[in-house]
Amino acid sequence: MKDYFQLRDNLSEAKVTFGKMKPGLKVNMIWHGPSARNYGIKGDNIFGGKVQVLGMGNVPYGKKATTRHVFAKDLKDAKKKFKDVWNKEEVRYGRFWNAAHRLRFFFNEIAAESDGKKIPYGHASWIFKVIEGPEKGYIGYCFVSSDDKWEIAYLNKSAEFRLES
Numbered sequence: 628m629k630d631y632f633q634l635r636d637n638l639s640e641a642k643v644t645f646g647k648m649k650p651g652l653k654v655n656m657i658w659h660g661p662s663a664r665n666y667g668i669k670g671d672n673i674f675g676g677k678v679q680v681l682g683m684g685n686v687p688y689g690k691k692a693t694t695r696h697v698f699a700k701d702l703k704d705a706k707k708k709f710k711d712v713w714n715k716e717e718v719r720y721g722r723f724w725n726a727a728h729r730l731r732f733f734f735n736e737i738a739a740e741s742d743g744k745k746i747p748y749g750h751a752s753w754i755f756k757v758i759e760g761p762e763k764g765y766i767g768y769c770f771v772s773s774d775d776k777w778e779i780a781y782l783n784k785s786a787e788f789r790l791e792s
Contacts, residue, residue, distance in 0.1 A: 643790040645777060648753060650700050652680045653792070656769075656779065660787030673781055673788060676759025678767075685734050687749040692768040697754050698737075698746055702730070705737070712736050727775040 643654050656673040663669040682697035683705055699705035706713045713719065718736055723729040734751035750770035757765045769779040769788065778785050 641792050643792055645753070645790075648680055648701065648790070650680055650682045653677045653758065654680070654790045655792075656788050657791055658786055659789040660776075662778075662784075662786035663788075666784055666786060668784070668786070672760075673779065674757045674760050674762045674765070674767075676757065676761075676763070678755040679758045681754045681756055681766075684752060684754050684768075685738055685747055685749040686752050686754065686768045686770065687747040690749070692752070692754050692766050694754070694756075694766065696747070696749075696752075696768075705733075709733075709737050709740070712740055725775055727771045727777065731771045731775070 643652070655677055658666075658668045658671050658673060660669075681694060683699045683701060684696040685698070686692045686696050699708060713733065715736065718729070718733050721729070721732065723732065731751045735748060738746045738748045740746075750768065752768040752770040754766065754768045757763055757767065767779070767781065769777055772778040772785070776787055779788050
């Protein structure tokens, strides 16, 4: 008889949270949320296949993502690399609506430290590369929107999504 841990390893689909994301992770991105329902795309796979996570970074407003925008593996790595920015009183003890709002503020403070030259001002985002499907090779990003929710912009649509392994 199989126990819980053996069954868990055989699951074909499982939701992935943003806290568990790391470089090299391969996931499906599925449209989700009220905006996706309004557009009539809820439940569709965004790229028609899996994507591979490259890391976290700032993507300049109005520009396409590239691999050089990645500056950290994950949030823990960003906090370690930019320890002096993370330990600022405004970042650690400021008033934020939620964790996504703090993340967006933290990444903008990192960009401000270099005056936007080394690390550009832009969207705090996870950057990924499509590895399956018709969009294979496309480099995209999911970002913290002005509503402090994780969204992805694709084909003139910007909506929430969920991740499935």
